[in-house]
Amino acid sequence: MRKRFIAGATCPTCQAIDTLALQRENNIDVVECVKCGHQMREADKQVRDQVRTNEQVIGIFHPE
Ligand SMILES: [Zn+2]
Numbered sequence: 001m002r003k004r005f006i007a008g009a010t011c012p013t014c015q016a017i018d019t020l021a022l023q024r025e026n027n028i029d030v031v032e033c034v035k036c037g038h039q040m041r042e043a044d045k046q047v048r049d050q051v052r053t054n055e056q057v058i059g060i061f062h063p064e
Helices: 045-058
Strands: 003-005 020-025 028-033 039-041
Touching: none
Parallel strands: none
Antiparallel strands: 003 020, 020 028, 028 039
């Protein structure tokens, strides 16, 4: 399973920076904070937009 850290993203729960990792689970993008374990799913559009934005910024967007 691929895990990609999101540069510059802030965890909404523990406020840590650069601890959010994006991974794919059952075809759903799941963002998990490796520090506090907080999980956000694709349904959370705000998080998704943040992930997409950051992916483009750091240039690791991989269309599948
Ligand atoms: Zn956290």
